[in-house]
Amino acid sequence: MKTQSPPPAPRTAEAGGLTAAEARERHRRGEGNVAVSASSRSYGVILRTNVFSFFNVILFTIGAALLALGRYSDAFTSVGLGLVNAAISAVQEIRAKRKLDRLQLLARGTVTVVRDGADAEVPPEQVVRGDVLRLAPGGQVVVDGPVLDGRVEVDESLLTGESEALPKAAGAELLSGSFVVGGRGTQLARDVGAASYAGRLTAEARRVSTDRTPLQRRIDFVVRLVMLLVLLMSVTILAQAALEGFTLVRTVQTTAVLSGLVPYGLFFLVAVAYTVGAAKSAGRGALVQQVNAVESVSNVDVVCTDKTGTLTTGRLSLAGVRPVGDLPAGEVERLLGSMARSTAAGNLTTAALAQALPGEPVPVTEEVPFSSALRWSAQRTPDAVLVLGAPDTLAPRLTGPPLDAPVRELTARGLRVLVLARAGRDAPLRDDAGRARLPALEPLAVVALADELRPDVVETLARLTADGIAVKVVSGDDPSTVAALARQAGLEPGEPVAGPALEGASEPELDAVVGRTTVFGRIAPEQKERLVDALRRQGAYVAMVGDGVNDARALKRAHVGVAMASGSAVTRDVADIVLTEDSLGALLPAAHEGRRIITGISTSMQVFLARVGTQGLVILAVTMLGLGFPYSPANVGLTLLTVGVPTLFLTAWARPQAPDPHLLTTLWRFVVPAMLVTAAGGVAVYARHYTQLLEGLDPARTPASVVAAFEDYTGLSSDDVGFAEAAATIGAQTALSTFVSYAAFLLVLFLKPPNRWFAAWTRPDGDRRPALLVVALVVVFSAGLFWPAFTDYFGLTQAAEPVFQTVVPALVLWFAVLTAAYRLRLLERALGLTGVVSPLQPPGTRDPGARRG
Numbered sequence: 001m002k003t004q005s006p007p008p009a010p011r012t013a014e015a016g017g018l019t020a021a022e023a024r025e026r027h028r029r030g031e032g033n034v035a036v037s038a039s040s041r042s043y044g045v046i047l048r049t050n051v052f053s054f055f056n057v058i059l060f061t062i063g064a065a066l067l068a069l070g071r072y073s074d075a076f077t078s079v080g081l082g083l084v085n086a087a088i089s090a091v092q093e094i095r096a097k098r099k100l101d102r103l104q105l106l107a108r109g110t111v112t113v114v115r116d117g118a119d120a121e122v123p124p125e126q127v128v129r130g131d132v133l134r135l136a137p138g139g140q141v142v143v144d145g146p147v148l149d150g151r152v153e154v155d156e157s158l159l160t161g162e163s164e165a166l167p168k169a170a171g172a173e174l175l176s177g178s179f180v181v182g183g184r185g186t187q188l189a190r191d192v193g194a195a196s197y198a199g200r201l202t203a204e205a206r207r208v209s210t211d212r213t214p215l216q217r218r219i220d221f222v223v224r225l226v227m228l229l230v231l232l233m234s235v236t237i238l239a240q241a242a243l244e245g246f247t248l249v250r251t252v253q254t255t256a257v258l259s260g261l262v263p264y265g266l267f268f269l270v271a272v273a274y275t276v277g278a279a280k281s282a283g284r285g286a287l288v289q290q291v292n293a294v295e296s297v298s299n300v301d302v303v304c305t306d307k308t309g310t311l312t313t314g315r316l317s318l319a320g321v322r323p324v325g326d327l328p329a330g331e332v333e334r335l336l337g338s339m340a341r342s343t344a345a346g347n348l349t350t351a352a353l354a355q356a357l358p359g360e361p362v363p364v365t366e367e368v369p370f371s372s373a374l375r376w377s378a379q380r381t382p383d384a385v386l387v388l389g390a391p392d393t394l395a396p397r398l399t400g401p402p403l404d405a406p407v408r409e410l411t412a413r414g415l416r417v418l419v420l421a422r423a424g425r426d427a428p429l430r431d432d433a434g435r436a437r438l439p440a441l442e443p444l445a446v447v448a449l450a451d452e453l454r455p456d457v458v459e460t461l462a463r464l465t466a467d468g469i470a471v472k473v474v475s476g477d478d479p480s481t482v483a484a485l486a487r488q489a490g491l492e493p494g495e496p497v498a499g500p501a502l503e504g505a506s507e508p509e510l511d512a513v514v515g516r517t518t519v520f521g522r523i524a525p526e527q528k529e530r531l532v533d534a535l536r537r538q539g540a541y542v543a544m545v546g547d548g549v550n551d552a553r554a555l556k557r558a559h560v561g562v563a564m565a566s567g568s569a570v571t572r573d574v575a576d577i578v579l580t581e582d583s584l585g586a587l588l589p590a591a592h593e594g595r596r597i598i599t600g601i602s603t604s605m606q607v608f609l610a611r612v613g614t615q616g617l618v619i620l621a622v623t624m625l626g627l628g629f630p631y632s633p634a635n636v637g638l639t640l641l642t643v644g645v646p647t648l649f650l651t652a653w654a655r656p657q658a659p660d661p662h663l664l665t666t667l668w669r670f671v672v673p674a675m676l677v678t679a680a681g682g683v684a685v686y687a688r689h690y691t692q693l694l695e696g697l698d699p700a701r702t703p704a705s706v707v708a709a710f711e712d713y714t715g716l717s718s719d720d721v722g723f724a725e726a727a728a729t730i731g732a733q734t735a736l737s738t739f740v741s742y743a744a745f746l747l748v749l750f751l752k753p754p755n756r757w758f759a760a761w762t763r764p765d766g767d768r769r770p771a772l773l774v775v776a777l778v779v780v781f782s783a784g785l786f787w788p789a790f791t792d793y794f795g796l797t798q799a800a801e802p803v804f805q806t807v808v809p810a811l812v813l814w815f816a817v818l819t820a821a822y823r824l825r826l827l828e829r830a831l832g833l834t835g836v837v838s839p840l841q842p843p844g845t846r847d848p849g850a851r852r853g
Contacts, residue, residue, distance in 0.1 A: 017113065017114025017115055017116075017117065017131060017132040018113075018114075018115060018128070018130055018131055018132070019115065019116050020115050020116055022130075023113075023115060023126075023128050023131065026128040026129060026130065027126065027128050031128050031129040031130075031192065032125060032126065032127070032128050032192065032193060033124055033125050033126070033127040033128065033142060033143055033189070033192040033193050033196070034125055034192075034193045034194075110122060110123055110124075111123075111124055111127060111133055111134075111139065111140075111142055112133065112134035112136075112139075113127060113131045113132065113133050113134070114131070114132040114133075114134065114186070115131075119134060124142040127142060127143055127189055127192060128189065128192065129189055129190065129191075129192050130188070130189060131143075131188075131189040132148065132186050132187070132188060132189070133186065133187045133188075133189060134184075134186055135147075135150070135152050135174075135180045135183075135184060135185045135186060135187055136180060136184050137180055137181055137183070137184075137346060139179070139180045140177075140178075140179050140180075141154065141174045141175065141176055141177065141178045141179070141180065141187070142176055142198075143176050143187070143189040143190070143191060143192045143196055144173070144174065144175055144176055144190055144191035144192075144195075144196045144197050145173075145174060145187050145188040145189050145190035145191065146170075146171055146172065146173055146174070146187070146188055146190070147168050147169060147170050147171065147172050147174060147185050147186070147187055148170065148185070148186040148187060148188050149170050149185055149186055150170070150183065150184050150185020150186060151167065151168070151169045151170070151183045151184075151185060151345060151369070152167075152168050152174075152180050152183035152184065152185045152345075153166065153167055153168070153180070153181050153183050153345055153346075153347045153369075153370075154166055154168055154174060154178045154179065154180055154181065155178060155179045155180075155181045155314075155348070156175070156177075156178045167183075167345070167369060167370070168185075170185075174187055175196075175197045175198075176191075176196045176197050176198040176199070177197060177198045177548070181346075181347050181348055183344075183345045183346070183369075212292070213292050213295050213296040213299065214299055214659070215270070215295055215597075215598055215601060215602075215663075216270070216292060216295075218663055218664060219266050219270065219601075219605070221664075222266075222605065222609065222664075222667070223266065226609075226612055229616065230616070233616060233619070233620065237619070237623055266601075266604070266605060266608055269601065269604055269647055269648070269651060270601060271291075272648070272651075273295075273597045273600060273601060273651050274291035274292055274294055274295065274597065275291055276652075277291075277294040277295070277593045277594065277596070277597050278291050278293075278294050280593055281294055281577075281586075281589065281590045281593050282580070284586055284589040284590070285579060285580050285581040285583055285585075285586030285589075286577050286578075286579060286580070286586040286587065286589065286590040287565075287577065287578040287579075287580050288576070288577055288590070289575060289576055289577065289578060290576040290577075293560055293576035293577050294590060294593055294594050294597065295594045295597050295598055296541075296559055296560050296576070296594065297543060297560050297562075297577065297587065297590050297591050297594050298591045298592075298593075298594030298595040298597075298598060298656075298659060299541045299559070299594075299659055300469060300541050300542070300543040300559065300560060300591070301468065301469055301470065301540055301541050302469065302470045302471075302472065302535050302540040302541065302542050302543070303464060303469055303470070303471050303472070303542075303543045303544075303545060303587075304472045304473075304474050304528075304531065304532060304535070304542060304543070304544045304545065304554070304558070305471065305472070305473055305474070305544075305545040305546070305584075306473075306474060306475055306545065306546040306547060306548065306551055307451075307473055307474075307475035307477060307482055307485060307486075308451070308475065308476075308477065308547075308548075309547040309548065309564060309566070309567055310454075310545055310546060310547055310564060310584070311453060311454065311457050311473065311485065311486075311489055311584075312451040312452055312453055312454065312485070313451075313452045313453075313454055313582075314348075314452075314566075315348065315351075315352070315451075315452045316348050316349060316351070316352040316416070316449045316450065316451065316452065317352055317356070317449065317450050317452050318352050318353060318355075318356035318357065318447075318448075318449060318450075319410075319415050319448040319449060319450040320410075320447075320448045321333055321336065321357075321420075321445050321446075321447050321448075322406060322445055322446045322447075322448075323444065323445045324400075324403060324406070324443050324444065324445055324446060325400075325442060325443055325444045325445070327444055332420065332444050332445045333357045333358060333359075334357070334358050334359050335359070335384070335386060335420070335422075335444070336353055336357055336359070336388075336420055336445070336447065337353060337354060337356075337357030337358050337359025338359035338360055338361065338362050339353075339359075339379055339386050339388065339420075340353035340354040340357065340359070341354050341359055341360065341361045342361045342362050342363075342364050342379060342381070343364075343367065343369070343377070343379065344364070344367060344369070345367075345369040345370070347370060349370070349388075349416075349418070349449060352449055353447075362381045362382075362383075363381060363382060364379050364380065364381055365380050365381065365382070366379070366380035366429060367379050367380070368429050368430075368436045370388075370389075374389070374393075374436055375389055375390040375393040376388065376389025376390065376393055376394060376438065377389065378423075378429050378436075380429065383425075384422050384425065385422060385423040385424065385425060385427055385429070385439070386420065386421070386422050387420075387421045387422070387423060387438065387441055388418055388419070388420050388421075388447070389418060389419060389421075390417075390418065390419075391403060391407045391417055391418070391419050391446075393438075394419050394421060394438065394441060394443075396438075397421075397438045397439065397440055397441045398419070398421060398441050398442075398443050399440065399441065399442055399443070400442070400443060403419065403443060403446060406446045407419075407446060410446065410448045411480060411481070411484075412480070412484060413448075413484055414450070414451070414480075414481055414482075414483070414484025414485040414487065414488055415448040415449060415450050415481075415484070416448070416449040416450070416451075416481070417446060417447070417448055417449075418446075418447040418449070419443060419445070419446055419447070420443075420444045420445045420446075420447055421441035421442055421443045421444055422441065422442055422444055423439040423440060423441055423442070424439070424440070427439035427440065451485055453485075453488060453489060454582065454583065454584065456583055456584065456585040457489050457584060458488075458489055458490045459585065460583075460584040460585045460587070460588065461489055461490050461491060461584075462490050463588060464587075464588075465490075465491075470518075470540075471491055471518070472514075472517070472518055472519070472520070472531075473485075473486045473491065473493075473518065473519050473520065474520045474523050474528055474531060474554075475520065475521055475523060476521075476522060476523060476524070476550070477521055477522070478521055478522065479496035479497065479498045479519060479520070479521030479522060480496065480521070481521070482496060482519050482520075482521040483496040483519045483521070486518065486519050491518060491519075492518065493518050493519040494516075494517065494518050494519070495517070496517070496518075496519040496520065496521055497513060497517045497519070497520050497521070498520075498521055498522045499520065499521065499522040499523040499524055499527050500522060502523075502527060502530075507534070507537070510530065510531075510534045511534045511537055511538055514531055514534040514535060514538075515534075515538060524550075525550035525551070525553065525554070526553070528544075528546075528550070528551065528553070528554035529553045529554045529557050531554070532544055532554050532557045532558050533557065536557075536559075541559050542558045542559050542560070543558055543559065543560040543561075543562055543587075544557070544558035544560070544561055544562065545562040545563075545564075545584065545587075546561075546562075546563060546564075546567070546571055547563060547564035547566065547567025547571055548567060548571060551563075551567075551571055552571050552574050555571060555574055555575050555576075556574050560576050560577065561574060561575040561576045561577070562575055562576070562577045562578075562579065562587065563575035563577070563578050563579070564578075564579055564582045565578055565579060565580045565581070565582055566582050577590065592656050593656075595656035595657060595658065595659065596654050596655060596656040597651070597654070598657075598659050598660075599654040599655060599656060599657045600650055600651030600652070600653070600654030601651060602660065602663055602666070602667075603647075603650050603651070603654065603751055603752075604647035604650055604651050605667060606667060606670045606671060606674075606751060607643055607646060607647050607650070607744070607747065607748065607751070608643060608647065609667060609671045609675075610670070610671050610674040610675050610678070610744075610747060611639060611642070611643050611744060612675075613671055613672070613674075613675030613676075613679070614674070614675045614678045614679045614682065614740060614743075615631065615740075616675075617675060617676070617679035617683075618630050618631075618679050618682045618683055618686070618736065618740075619631065621679065621683045622683060622686055622687075625683075625687065627686065627687060627690045627691075627729075627732070628690065628725060628728070628729035628732070629729070630682075630686055630732070630733060630736055631733060631736075631737075632730075632733060632795045633795075634793065634794050634795030635733055635737050635794060635795050635796070637793070637794055638737055638741055638794050641741070641777065641780070641781065642740070642741045642744035642745065642777075642781075643744060645773075645777065646744075646745070646748050646770075646773065646774075646777070649769070649770070649773050650748070650751070650752070650770065653767065653769055653770065655765065655767070669827065669828065670750075670751075670761060672827055673818060673821040673822060673826070673827050674747060674750075674818065677814060677817050677818045677821060678740065678743050678747075678814065678818075681739060681743070681810050681811075681813065681814045682736050682739055682740050682743075684810065685732075685735050685736055685739045685806055685807060685810050686732045686733075686735060686736040687732075688735075688806055689728075689731055689732040689734075689735040689736075689802070689803070689806065690728045690729065690731070690732035691728075692802070693724075693727060693728035693731045693732065694724055694725065694728040730795070730797060731797055733795065733796070734791075734796040734797045734803060735803050735806060735807060737794070737796060738785065738796075738799075738803055738804075738807050739806075739807045739810055739811065741781055742778065742781070742807065742811055743811065743814055745774050745777050745778050745781070746774065746811070746815065748770055748773070748774050749770070749771060749774055750762075750818070750822065751770075752765070752767065752770035752771070754768055754770070754771035760818070760819040760820075760822035760823045761822045785798070785799035786798065786799050
């Protein structure tokens, strides 16, 4: 819907444009060419969304309750975890935002406006309504408005997909997003900012939301499932607590522990991985504007790409001149070169001819400039009348044999074909009414021009195809020309389809055509969006690559929208990824980075969920046994060391692998044995220490220093009722946390085995860094157990000989049982699922235990 604009200011080009003061006043009134962007969030929004996320609000609420009850250490642990997560995530996103904003700033150009009667260079956003802009070849039209004087040729391929330049004389409308390729003139800035064509399209495109990626959907499913299980478990445990008369402090502590079971750290880990990956991709030519796109691009199996400006540079080159008359080739080329150099309205065609052919400018006494309506141009010089135009347009006026054969041959090769002809020296070029008309013509040559492929297109398309990614070319140009160009780029175009043939097609009919077709020509902007929809209906994960305003809606409809930096500002603004060097090849490193992120996050999910499952089972088992509550909020803080640190490093060190389509299956096959074996060992360690302490903690027989230590930990006197139970709980919690922490460290070695002794779950990959990390964590944790500040902060008693006498043998047994469970695949055998491929098998192999038939 076209926006009604206020009447333009009376000041015109003849009056010298606006004054600087008038421009400042209009900008102050909101009449500036302010872009409809907001492609990156503000610092305030980043901080607010990271600090006050859903999970952090839960932690802060619990922390506030603990503070009110005087449990300062527990409160600090609860709130501190949320603040650390929020701070790291926000810092990473702010760093990425700054880099994105700097790169966007470097991509801006300037425009020439008339201010105070003189030309001035200003950024596009400083243009105001009523300004007069100078138009010259190579400049972009940044506002809507009429041509005031002069005559220009504009390339509207970014708006319509048509690559032919269009002439615009005084009074003709110019739209933002087009480029001047020939001629000179001035334009009145009538519609600016949100009122311009580009602004309206940007606002419309931005109403479309970005898809969540497959990894995000899987994580969301897992977290929601865990939240549901935690909620059910919480209701049961808190109901039991109410029946047993738990204190308010104990109830809040229990709630804090149960809420900590939700793996909210996964969202934090994903945010960090995305932002770091986005920063890396930006350094390789792919500016990621939606951070999840760095992962999303790795799932792409169909790439739809525009032709002009995407596969090609948008420039033309001379492919050949074939003389068809009596003039020798050298003379024909000189005439054609001189004609190109002598035109007053240059365009891409004349620029290519002037660059490739000899000749000198000659005086022109009459000229008919090229236009899309005429499809030919002509010049009268003192020596000749030369005409250059489309073969089918000139054919009725040509003498001699038809030129169908060479024209068909060259067109089939994807070349643009023109015919150079000459007329009699006195032949009129206009009728009595002044309208251009063709005289009788003698053909001189058939001229072939080629679209210039981008340097890395052939290699990039070959690599995409080798990776199993289908490529479809969608263009506004003639289907035969597009098909021939696709063939030059290394694609097998098959039978191209024209846009008009798709008009009125039903969804099933369109799906069938899209599924079997590689090249689409004469495609309107709305049809591009329909093509993307058809691919999505068929289950494809689609990336749309474009550079024009006409591509914007299709880019937003695709799973991943990719724009060229040299293209339309609208397209760059709505795209998920901008190729800063206009190279499709930059998509490959971005996909590589995305696969690395998926691998890292998938591994980290295994660690997270093993911890959650273990804690949940331990809480249920210990509560059912009536042995107190096995964790305090301070104990839960150890997950920062046992899970947070390892997952950060595992994600950073991950190597790219193809996305696992059965990720959830792989997760439960690893997590379930790990949590069952670890929980069983943890419950055994906890129960042993709890019962021993409950029976043996007698002030008469226990050393006074031990009794004093437990009095300090519990806040109770040894004479108080419940002292033995409280002391036994704390001692058992220490043993349990020690066992589970060491098990968590060693579990990393199952995921990243340094040698064959740990290769029960998967093969070693040669990376020794995870093993060194485990060694470092074990040393730090072990040293911390002898450091009072460490044990006090995490709610542990100091390391005692009985703890290690129990924990070390339990760890040895845990390792042996878990190794057997993975090697023998006990869980799958118990459930009758032995047909599932093992991580130890090469991809695509069949499990030897699977039944045949």
